[in-house]
Amino acid sequence: MAVKTHNDIDVDRLIKVFSEESSRLGVDYADLRIERVRFNRIELREGVLTTVSGMDYGLAVRVYHNGAFGFAFSSVLNVESIRRALANAYSMAKSARSKLPKPFLFESAESYYEHPVHESIENVPIDTKARDLLELDKLLSEKPFVRSRTVYYYEAVEERYYASTEDRRLGERRELVYIAASVFGQQEGVRGSSIVTNGTIKGYYLWRKMSIEEFAEKALQRLESQLKAKPPKSGNFPVVLAPETVGVFVHEAFGHLAEADLVAAGSALQGKKGQEVAAPIVTIVDDPSIDDGFGTLRYDDEGVKTAKAVIVENGVHKQVMTDRVHATLLDEEPTGNARAESFRYPPIVRMRNTIMLPGDATFEEMLEDIEFGYYIVSTAGGQTNLDGSFQVGVREAYEIVNGELGAPVRNLSITGNTLETLRNIDMVGKDFRLFYGRCGKGQVVFVSDGGPHVRVKKMTVGGRA
Amino acid sequence: MSSRASLIELATLATKYAVKEGATEAEAFGVNTRGYVVSIFAGQIKELQSINDVGIGIRVAVGKRLGFAYATGTDLSLVKEAARRAVKLAKVSNEDMYWRGLPEPSPVYPEPGNIYDSHLAYMNPETLVENAVALIDYVSQYKDNGVILSRAGLGVHTVERAITNTNGVYRIDVGTHAHVVVSTIIRKDGNVTPAVFKFDSSRITFPSVERTAERAIEVNMLCTRKIKGLEPRGYTVVYVSEALAELLSVTVLASLNGEMVVRGRSYYAGRLEQKVMDERITIVDDGTLKGGDNTWRFDGEGVAMQRKALVEKGVLKGFVFDNYWGQRAGKTSTGNAVRGGYASTPSPGFTNVVMLEGDASPEELLDGRVIVVYNVQGAHTANRETGEYSVLANPAILYENGEAKGWIQGATLGGNLYTELESKVELVGRLVEKPYPGIYVPWIRIRDVRVAQQS
Known part of the structure; x- marks a missing residue:
C-alpha cells in the first residue's frame, strides 16, 4: 500500500502480521484499524491560556465469527499487540453467543488519500495559534456587559x-x-450566554473562512441580543428556521431516526421506506463528499467507500444510513456510515454531513405573509427520542410581526414530532450554510450539518418560566 | 504492563523526566482500565469488547507557565516524549498569574470500603455474556406486548489509578465497577412509546439485569394509553429521579461548581449561608460514599476524597473545588478534582452527589391530580445562569389519586429550577434512587410548573 512512512510506526508490517494471523485463525471476517492522531487543545478562560497536547496512537481489531463480533484494542502499536488483540477479539467473538448475519463483504481494494490543506497545522507554530486566540479573547473582553469568556480550540492530524x-x-x-x-x-439584571463555533478540514484556515473580528462580533451580537430579549409567547406559531437551526433539526431531530441501528431498534422511521414523510419540497441527505465538512471522508471505519445517503427525496423516505451488519440485516445499500470515536471503540452507525438541500424561496418571501411568528437563528442543541419526538433549545430568536423581523426573544424551545414538522414545511430557501460540531451517541465524533432557511407552517414554541 | 507498582513507577519516572526537561513542578496521573463490555442492539448481542487501556497524563509548571501532555501505552520512550512535550508547551504558554502550585499530600486518606471486588475483577467474558443473554430472554417474555429491547450495554471494569507529584504526593488505588443500561420501547398497532432508559451499577456485585429491564418496561407500559387535550397551565408535577437528575446536573450542579463561582457565572455566588432551597433539601458531595460509583481514596490531583455538605436544610454551605480553583477562591481543594482519564487535565467536578431523602411516601407523592415526569428531553439546553428550562417531558403520565390515567404525549414543561427548589417544593420522596452514575436523588413534587401539550 502507498502508505506514508512514519518514523514511529511501521504500518505495512503491522498489516502484514494481521493478515497472516487472521488467516491462520480461520476467522470468517476480521478487520484492523491503526490510528495515529496528534492533537493540540488550547483553552482560554478570561484570557488565561491552557494548552494540552496528545499523541493518541492505537489499534483496534474486530473479528466476526459464527454470528458475533469480538472487539479488542491496544494503545501499544507493535506486532505483539496485534497478535494479542486478534486472539482476544477472536475469543470475544466465540464467547458472544449471537446470531448476527455475516457483514456485507466487498472486493479487495487499495487506497491512500490525503485531504488537501491550504496550510498544514503542523507548519504553524503553536504560539502563532495562541496569539490569534488571545486576539479573539481580547475582542470578546471589550464589551462592558461581558462577564466571563471561554475560547476552546482543538486541532488534530488524523x-x-x-x-x-x-x-x-x-x-x-x-x-x-x-x-x-x-x-x-x-x-x-438579565443574564445570558452565547456560543459561536466554526471548523475546517483544510489546515490552519479558520480565520480565512471567518476573520477573528467577524467571529468575535458574532458572539457579542448574539449575547447582546439575548440580554435585550423578552420572553416569548407559548403556543403554536409559524416559524422561520435559519440554516444553523435547520442543521440541528436535520441532525438531531431527524437524522438519528434514520441511523440503521436505531431503525432496527424501532425508530419512528421503521417501516416507512417509500412513504411520504415530509413535504414534497424537502430533500435531506447525509453527504460524505461535501467540500470542507467534518464528515467528509473517503472511507468509513469499516473500510467501506462512503456514499451519499439520500434519506428523503422530494418528501419520500428513500434510504437509511448503514454499517456493514445493518446493510445485510435490513437489506439496505452500504453507505459507509460506520464511525468510531477512536481505536478504543468499535464503529457504529453515525452521521457525517447531514443537510437539507436548498429550494427556491427567498428569506423575504418567507416572512412576507406571517402576521406573528418566530425567526429562530441559533440553538443550544436538541434531543430526540426513538418515538420521533424532539426538543431543540433556542439561543437566538426574534419575533416576526406583520412580515418584518421584530424584537429578540430568549429562553425558548421548539418541540414537536419530527415527521409532522417535516410535513409542515411550506418554503425552502435558496441559500445554504454548513456548520461544525460534535455528536455523542455513546461515542463522540465530529460532524457537520446545515441547510437553507426553511419555513414551517406551525411549530410548538415553549417558554421557560 | 500488568502490576500496580509499575504504573506508579512509570508515573514517578514521568515527573522525573519533566523536571529534567526544565519543569519546576510536575504531576503524573496514570490510569489502567481493563474489562469487558457487551453491546446489544435491537434485542441481539452486537459485539463483545475487551477493554485494555493504559496511559499517563503529565501536568507541568515552568514557573507560572503550565503545560499538559499524555502518552498512551506504557512505552518508556513515549512517556519521556510526553514529558518533553508538556514542558515545551508550558514554555510557549503565557503566565497564569493565579497559579499557586500543585497540591501537597493530604494528612489522611479515607478507606471508604466496597469499591473493589475480586469476583468482578476476575469476571470472565462468558459470565458477562450470560447476563446479556438473561437480559434478552427476560425482555423477550414481553414480545406479545410489543416490547423491544432497543439498546443495552453491560460492562465490568477494573481501574487502577496512580498519581505522583513533585510535592510528595504518591498514591495508588484500585477499584471495580459493573453496570447495566437498558433502553426499551413498545411498538404495537402502529403506536410507538418513547424509548425508556434505566441504569444500575455496583462496585462489588453484578446488578440485576432483570430488575433493570423490568423498571424500564413498567414505564413503557404506562404509555400505552394516551391522554389528549391537556389544558395549558400550571400543574403539580412529580419529577422522577431521572428527570430531576437531568435538570439538576445542568442548573444546580453547574452553579455549585467552584469554577463557575470564581468566574461569576454561578447563580449561587455570594450566597453562602443563605437559604437557597426548601428546608427539606440537603445536597452533599461524598467522595467517600461506601460503594459509590465515583468513590476513591484520592481525587484527580491526589487530594483525599471527602464528604461535604453543599446545601444543608436549604442553606447554601459550600461549593466543589479542585486545587487551582480553590486557591483562586481563597479556599482549599475539596477533593473534587475530576479527570476524564489519563488524557484530560483536572477540573472541579462532582464525585457522588446525594440529595438526601425526604419523608414523603410514594402514595403521598402521587396524591390528587399530578403529572409524573419520568424523563425529560433537552435538559442540556436549560439555562444554567438563570435556571430556566423549557423541555419535553417524555414520558409524562397523568395520575389521579395514585392511579395512572395515561401518557400525555408531547408535554412541554417550562420552569425555573432555582426558584422551584426554593419556593415551590411540596414534597420530597423518602426513597433515594441512582438514575445515572454517581447521582443519588429522590422523587420530588413541585407545584405550579407550566405544562402544555402539543396540539
Missing part, C-alpha cells in the same frame, strides 16, 4: 489505516480544526 481479511488496505489523512467561543454576560 491518520487512519484500515485492513481486512477481504484484502482491503486503506489509509486516509486529514487535518481537523474546531473552535468554539462562549461569552456570558449580565446587563440590568
Whole structure:
C-alpha cells in the first residue's frame, strides 16, 4: 500500500502480521484499524491560556465469527499487540453467543488519500495559534456587559489505516480544526450566554473562512441580543428556521431516526421506506463528499467507500444510513456510515454531513405573509427520542410581526414530532450554510450539518418560566 | 504492563523526566482500565469488547507557565516524549498569574470500603455474556406486548489509578465497577412509546439485569394509553429521579461548581449561608460514599476524597473545588478534582452527589391530580445562569389519586429550577434512587410548573 512512512510506526508490517494471523485463525471476517492522531487543545478562560497536547496512537481489531463480533484494542502499536488483540477479539467473538448475519463483504481494494490543506497545522507554530486566540479573547473582553469568556480550540492530524481479511488496505489523512467561543454576560439584571463555533478540514484556515473580528462580533451580537430579549409567547406559531437551526433539526431531530441501528431498534422511521414523510419540497441527505465538512471522508471505519445517503427525496423516505451488519440485516445499500470515536471503540452507525438541500424561496418571501411568528437563528442543541419526538433549545430568536423581523426573544424551545414538522414545511430557501460540531451517541465524533432557511407552517414554541 | 507498582513507577519516572526537561513542578496521573463490555442492539448481542487501556497524563509548571501532555501505552520512550512535550508547551504558554502550585499530600486518606471486588475483577467474558443473554430472554417474555429491547450495554471494569507529584504526593488505588443500561420501547398497532432508559451499577456485585429491564418496561407500559387535550397551565408535577437528575446536573450542579463561582457565572455566588432551597433539601458531595460509583481514596490531583455538605436544610454551605480553583477562591481543594482519564487535565467536578431523602411516601407523592415526569428531553439546553428550562417531558403520565390515567404525549414543561427548589417544593420522596452514575436523588413534587401539550 502507498502508505506514508512514519518514523514511529511501521504500518505495512503491522498489516502484514494481521493478515497472516487472521488467516491462520480461520476467522470468517476480521478487520484492523491503526490510528495515529496528534492533537493540540488550547483553552482560554478570561484570557488565561491552557494548552494540552496528545499523541493518541492505537489499534483496534474486530473479528466476526459464527454470528458475533469480538472487539479488542491496544494503545501499544507493535506486532505483539496485534497478535494479542486478534486472539482476544477472536475469543470475544466465540464467547458472544449471537446470531448476527455475516457483514456485507466487498472486493479487495487499495487506497491512500490525503485531504488537501491550504496550510498544514503542523507548519504553524503553536504560539502563532495562541496569539490569534488571545486576539479573539481580547475582542470578546471589550464589551462592558461581558462577564466571563471561554475560547476552546482543538486541532488534530488524523491518520487512519484500515485492513481486512477481504484484502482491503486503506489509509486516509486529514487535518481537523474546531473552535468554539462562549461569552456570558449580565446587563440590568438579565443574564445570558452565547456560543459561536466554526471548523475546517483544510489546515490552519479558520480565520480565512471567518476573520477573528467577524467571529468575535458574532458572539457579542448574539449575547447582546439575548440580554435585550423578552420572553416569548407559548403556543403554536409559524416559524422561520435559519440554516444553523435547520442543521440541528436535520441532525438531531431527524437524522438519528434514520441511523440503521436505531431503525432496527424501532425508530419512528421503521417501516416507512417509500412513504411520504415530509413535504414534497424537502430533500435531506447525509453527504460524505461535501467540500470542507467534518464528515467528509473517503472511507468509513469499516473500510467501506462512503456514499451519499439520500434519506428523503422530494418528501419520500428513500434510504437509511448503514454499517456493514445493518446493510445485510435490513437489506439496505452500504453507505459507509460506520464511525468510531477512536481505536478504543468499535464503529457504529453515525452521521457525517447531514443537510437539507436548498429550494427556491427567498428569506423575504418567507416572512412576507406571517402576521406573528418566530425567526429562530441559533440553538443550544436538541434531543430526540426513538418515538420521533424532539426538543431543540433556542439561543437566538426574534419575533416576526406583520412580515418584518421584530424584537429578540430568549429562553425558548421548539418541540414537536419530527415527521409532522417535516410535513409542515411550506418554503425552502435558496441559500445554504454548513456548520461544525460534535455528536455523542455513546461515542463522540465530529460532524457537520446545515441547510437553507426553511419555513414551517406551525411549530410548538415553549417558554421557560 | 500488568502490576500496580509499575504504573506508579512509570508515573514517578514521568515527573522525573519533566523536571529534567526544565519543569519546576510536575504531576503524573496514570490510569489502567481493563474489562469487558457487551453491546446489544435491537434485542441481539452486537459485539463483545475487551477493554485494555493504559496511559499517563503529565501536568507541568515552568514557573507560572503550565503545560499538559499524555502518552498512551506504557512505552518508556513515549512517556519521556510526553514529558518533553508538556514542558515545551508550558514554555510557549503565557503566565497564569493565579497559579499557586500543585497540591501537597493530604494528612489522611479515607478507606471508604466496597469499591473493589475480586469476583468482578476476575469476571470472565462468558459470565458477562450470560447476563446479556438473561437480559434478552427476560425482555423477550414481553414480545406479545410489543416490547423491544432497543439498546443495552453491560460492562465490568477494573481501574487502577496512580498519581505522583513533585510535592510528595504518591498514591495508588484500585477499584471495580459493573453496570447495566437498558433502553426499551413498545411498538404495537402502529403506536410507538418513547424509548425508556434505566441504569444500575455496583462496585462489588453484578446488578440485576432483570430488575433493570423490568423498571424500564413498567414505564413503557404506562404509555400505552394516551391522554389528549391537556389544558395549558400550571400543574403539580412529580419529577422522577431521572428527570430531576437531568435538570439538576445542568442548573444546580453547574452553579455549585467552584469554577463557575470564581468566574461569576454561578447563580449561587455570594450566597453562602443563605437559604437557597426548601428546608427539606440537603445536597452533599461524598467522595467517600461506601460503594459509590465515583468513590476513591484520592481525587484527580491526589487530594483525599471527602464528604461535604453543599446545601444543608436549604442553606447554601459550600461549593466543589479542585486545587487551582480553590486557591483562586481563597479556599482549599475539596477533593473534587475530576479527570476524564489519563488524557484530560483536572477540573472541579462532582464525585457522588446525594440529595438526601425526604419523608414523603410514594402514595403521598402521587396524591390528587399530578403529572409524573419520568424523563425529560433537552435538559442540556436549560439555562444554567438563570435556571430556566423549557423541555419535553417524555414520558409524562397523568395520575389521579395514585392511579395512572395515561401518557400525555408531547408535554412541554417550562420552569425555573432555582426558584422551584426554593419556593415551590411540596414534597420530597423518602426513597433515594441512582438514575445515572454517581447521582443519588429522590422523587420530588413541585407545584405550579407550566405544562402544555402539543396540539
